[in-house]
Amino acid sequence: MFAVDPQRPLTRPALAVELTDLIRGLILEGELRPGEKVPEKALTLRFGVSRTPVREALKVLAAEGYVRLVPNRGAVVAEPTLAELEEVFPVIAALEGAAGELAAERAGDAEIAEVRRLNDAMHAAYRSGDRPRYFELNQQIHAAILAAARNPTLRQQHKLVADRVRWARYQANLAAARWQAALDEHDAIIAALEAREGERLGRLMKSHLEHKLEALRGALGGEER
Amino acid sequence: MFAVDPQRPLTRPALAVELTDLIRGLILEGELRPGEKVPEKALTLRFGVSRTPVREALKVLAAEGYVRLVPNRGAVVAEPTLAELEEVFPVIAALEGAAGELAAERAGDAEIAEVRRLNDAMHAAYRSGDRPRYFELNQQIHAAILAAARNPTLRQQHKLVADRVRWARYQANLAAARWQAALDEHDAIIAALEAREGERLGRLMKSHLEHKLEALRGALGGEER
């Protein structure tokens, strides 16, 4: 007797879908760099597929903003700019603010405890000056709050936008004062989450992102003068 | 002598790009209906193109959420559900709230005057019971505020999400009390915009959308029982 196993479909994702993820990964990891032509032929050789699914994947990535399609010249990896940050951060702030509000209503107690644990670990990383570890935990806290919001559309839209400015994540070499302030903001965020105060949580998350943009302005604005 | 006209490039958009827009239009207009298979062959005949750009367009539309790709069965127009509304409306509310805040800072006086004019026209439509006209003007007010925010990314993300629930726009056959309340909310929104009070404007826009979702719950919840 065969039982239908919904967890294991007998079909595999279309090549175009897989390639979209793979190529997006190459861009996010920096292997395909901003401003560079996407080497369509090299990708076919690398992944052992025909040009068709590669081209389909590039159309999707263009719609997501990862690449620009230039007529008769192919695809170019999109170049992030400070101007883009100025546009994207308010969007991220709005989405994370909304996520915070929803998370305050919907998070399970275990999820809140996990966010507290992550925050404590982030404090430890701060004290030992371990920036990479701090950033990693920072990401996990934001991701946990987004997950606790239980709104897949919100999460998806957030990911779509946030991934495009991932490159900026490590550009703000945090000055000591800003680093301490960011930590304090996280503390206030966690406290609001634990108290399940959605409106306050949403507001705090929004302003946290706004402060981050200001720090980035300082860091990147200085570099470009 | 030939002058370079940047408004008229000598290349035309790729077929795939055009077809993406055309097919999205067919979906939004209801010609391709939710749950229906996308007739790939019929589209090639209709538009006089090969299958390749049609398939590329469908990949993009799948990434945007307009269709679902079912392996070996092709694309099916996505079916909106009440559950989707519950997810999407908080996202729209967050984005419109953010747009309101930015618009309060960035709108030109002429733009604010135009929003006031649209609001006045909407009052007239209300008094004469002209619902289609009312809805049209309603849309124009929201669009004007989004434009005044001067954030293309925000606008794009909003469009991406809002278009997917366009079908719900006319489903809430407004009860008299809710209709009056909606109008009052618009008045408060315009007043905040004119006073350039960003935070209040953002909050009002958010709650306006939240009330709209509640009305839709009533309207659609009733239908599905």
Added chain:
DNA sequence: TGACGCAATAATGAATTCATAATTCAATCG
């Protein structure tokens, strides 16, 4: 030496073909 023109080569966009999966239809069996 730099500019120009032309041919060859490579890249791009789209059409067509091929291989596979799904669906439909007809015949057979219980």
Added chain:
DNA sequence: CGATTGAATTATGAATTCATTATTGCGTCA
């Protein structure tokens, strides 16, 4: 008559080919 099976037909996903555009390299000229 309903269920099953197998063949024929259709649809789908991907590979290949074709037509067009862009780029490169080379020769010629001022």
